Amino acid sequence: MDTLDELDRRILDVLQMDASHTNAELAELVHVSPPTCLRRVKHLTETGVIQRQVALVAPEKLGARLTAIVEITLDVQAAERMDEFEKVVAAEPAILQCYRVSPGPDFVLVVQVADMPAYHALAHRVFAAQKNVRNVKAYFSTFRSKFETRIAP
Structure with missing residues (x-):
């Protein structure tokens, strides 16, 4: 992937803290529209920046x-x-x-x-x-x- 912009970085920061947010919640947290957020997360996943989403277990x-x-x-x-x-x-x-x-x-x-x-x-x-x-x-x-x-x- 090319360099990450500020929005990508905000999305990654929030998802790394809690990936269970719905797209609407994530969009609100990073201050973009839900369609933009969904498109960005999809791109981050397709390009391998987001490898997978998991649950951390004690x-x-x-x-x-x-x-x-x-x-x-x-x-x-x-x-x-x-x-x-x-x-x-x-x-x-x-x-x-x-x-x-x-x-x-x-x-x-x-x-x-x-x-x-x-x-x-x-x-x-x-x-x-x-x-x-x-x-x-x-x-x-x-x-x-x-x-x-x-x-x-």
């Missing part, structure tokens, strides 16, 4: 009380081996985020599970079972002081 309400930040180092970093690992990770619902990083480990993962036995089961299934995984280093969250999904438009 993990502990679903029994996922343990958050782990996990560093993974592979033995072989060839592109196809990195892709293979990412496919394994993508199939695991408890792994919420996966980043290729540099320098240091090859991947950093954000994992959300019920408890330590659930983490151990995941570690065995996803990490230990992969021949190309050389090193796993996990950090367990004791307190989350900030969690934000909003990106300043």
Whole structure:
């Protein structure tokens, strides 16, 4: 998409705080007509600026009380081996985020599970079972002081 104008930025700002607004409510909040607002949101979606709309769920309400930040180092970093690992990770619902990083480990993962036995089961299934995984280093969250999904438009 070309550069975002001020209206696009206002729309994105409001939607990132609460995407449940109706088009009429959103239009009123950003000070444009509903047809203009609808057209802009549609364009932002079609061009990939808005990737998707989701509900943020409190993990502990679903029994996922343990958050782990996990560093993974592979033995072989060839592109196809990195892709293979990412496919394994993508199939695991408890792994919420996966980043290729540099320098240091090859991947950093954000994992959300019920408890330590659930983490151990995941570690065995996803990490230990992969021949190309050389090193796993996990950090367990004791307190989350900030969690934000909003990106300043």
